[in-house]
Amino acid sequence: MTDMTQPVLSVRGVGKVFPGVKALQGVDFDLAAGEIHALLGENGAGKSTLIKVITGVHPRDEGEVLLEGRAIEPEHPGDAQSLGISTVFQEVNLIPTLSVAENLMLERQVRRGGLIAWKRTAAQAKEALKTLGLEIDVNRALGSYSVAVQQLVAIARAVSLDARVLILDEPTASLDSDEIQTLFRIMRELKAKGLGIIFVTHFLDQVYALTDRITVLRNGRRVGTFVTAELNRVDLINQMLGRELAEISAHRRQDSECFAGISHRIRIEGLGRKRVLNPVSLDLSGGEILGLTGLLGSGRTELCELIFGARKADSGRVLLDGEPVSLRSPRHAIRAGFGLCPEDRKQDGIVAELSVRENIMLALQGRRGWLRPIPRGEQQTLADEMIAALGIATPDSEKPVGQLSGGNQQKVVLARWLVSKPVFLLLDEPTRGIDVGAHADIIQLIKTLCSEGLALLVASSELEEIVAFADRVAVMRDRDKVSELSGESITQDNIIEAIAQ
């Protein structure tokens, strides 16, 4: 099955330097045909950079890349694709305004007498999707489908291109569990056909379910390559972090002292909106962490948006210390001391062109208004403090946020709220797309905040995480709150039971 003697792709001593950061240093990497190879590491470990070097997005500074023993120099992803290396990037890079068929068959449309035979092109596209178990109208615009479908179309395009190597950069981040199973089935089929697959993910479950070998990167260097079956989870995490993981397993019991905050600071009464969320009531005390969980589409994100005024509620209200809070817009919610780290940090979180410092200042400055600017010195101090406290990997505070890695962008958004000292913070999927190390940092930070009296609502689909730190858990299903668990009853089994009822 896994043929180690003749790697289909091999990377030798590759190095890449960005201004101020050594992104890759002497990285070796082998991919066998018929192998699913996990590429793991923290944010900024160099996974994305390695992939971009292999596919020619970035030119490498040193080392070589061999495809079936021959050195290759792809100049852009299209180049790499014609050589047989297909990539599905984290962000779907198709054209949303074109139809599914057009996207799928771009540059490869069926031609007849020099003109494009649209019907046959569409038929072929339909066929290609069918093999992935996806039956949709291929003549509709790609953008009208969910991100999950778009992702599958991207994968269909990648594998229909005669690929010998398929690179999947966090393909599951936006998929629900059914879609993930479809994807896994497809990956196994492709593997059986002899494709080498590089699989980047943050979900360790998926690594163990699917992969043959694991290569771990840390700070731009390769830590090691392991056979998946021979490396247990704790060892793997240790390899990724390079430190013992005492803090990750720190248990809820120990911080029950932070529960001593003011009780019932936040009261949510029948908050809802037609066709979006059935009225939900919740209580939160200062210093308490309320977990909000449920499947994709169960109303988690919607509840957060209603509480924050990002969407208008048509019923119910929110009280802070007994006083109703105006939720006309996020600005009003922020004035009351609310904060929201949105799920989609690219769309709703960062302003890519602005610097790390400016992004961190945004909410605090927004609350002060434009007439009272925060003095530059103070901005610098706050930004530097946050960069140090959250371990944001950036050469300096003036770097545009768009140039940081995803996990670091998330930390910047978090920092934005921390400097504004909220009384009630909503975190929507705070650890999505974030590696284990930043994960631990963020959870640690959440606990510290909470011991300072902050009321915290964390929406997450990762049960393990919710069980690890929440004092209480509200379970959502079909746009409705179906259950509330607290204390000893917070277990993954109980939550799953509540969702499944």
Place this chain on the structure above:
Amino acid sequence: MTSLHTRSGASAQRRFGVPEALMQRQWFAPLGALLLIVLCMGVVSPDFLSIRFVDGHLYGSLVDVVHRGSSAALVAVGMAIVIGTRGIDLSVGSVIAISGAVLAVLIRDTELPPWLILLAAVGSGVLCGLWNGVLVAYLDIQPIISTLILMVAGRGIAQMITGGQIVTFHGEFFEAIGSGYLLGIPWRVLIAAAVILLLWLTMRKTALGLFVEAVGGNARASRLAGIDSRGITLLAYVISGICSAVAGIIIAADIRGADANNAGLWLELDAILAVVLGGAALMGGRFYLGATVIGVLIIQSLTTGILLSGLPTQYTLVVKAGVVLLVLLMQVPGFRRSMAALLRRRQHES
């Protein structure tokens, strides 16, 4: 995107003996281009560089460049802020016509004190800006369409105000604005400089500039960070309206009349070009007022310089376009890097 001022590639430039900190400033490239152009013009026609002091006034081509550039600079800084919000304002020329028409008609037909007439003219700019801003920010109509409406309708409105005539007027106060001097410096230059300085202070010494750039960079995220993104967008168009109205006053005062058809015609294109020459991206997220003013001076000194050089007038536009293209290329980081690499190779070979 806005990587026009990227930090990378700075090491390659250090060899030219310019401090790196200076190279990184946004205005460095445009200013360099401006100096180069002025220098070239000076070589072609030495007269271009001479400045004389006659009758208590400054005279010379360079003074003329600043003099003529003042109204365009006003329009361009307003445009820069609108572009910073990821918008565009095509109606600036029409706003110039409207404010000029208001000014001329009020001077001709009423006995109002000059300050009130000025206020009315500026007020017409505020109204135009509000109109644009409401369409863009609150009705979510694309900026290019929203402002196109006023671009077309505005000249009509101006004609309605003037009754379809070119309205001329007399009055010491307004003639001074158009062609008077204070301490040897033209009034219009002083007015433009004062407005631009005030705008710069408002943008950079308060948090307004940050908000404009945040809204232009990502309006959704800005709203979720508690910034009134609609309000900021509206304000940007109002500012642009005011800037154009002041430019309209200067232009009307200069010719002592209001020409609804031709005042500020095509000025929106020069203004957009100046903003881009100043290194801003039309995708919004960053704006540079100082660099935009330099952009205006580049365009103006090209126009004046080519005229002076004795080049047949039919070549003027093409030469101007060529130089503008070159300046823009100088700001593309990739182009700069490969030019630096080429230079390095040359030096190694020699």
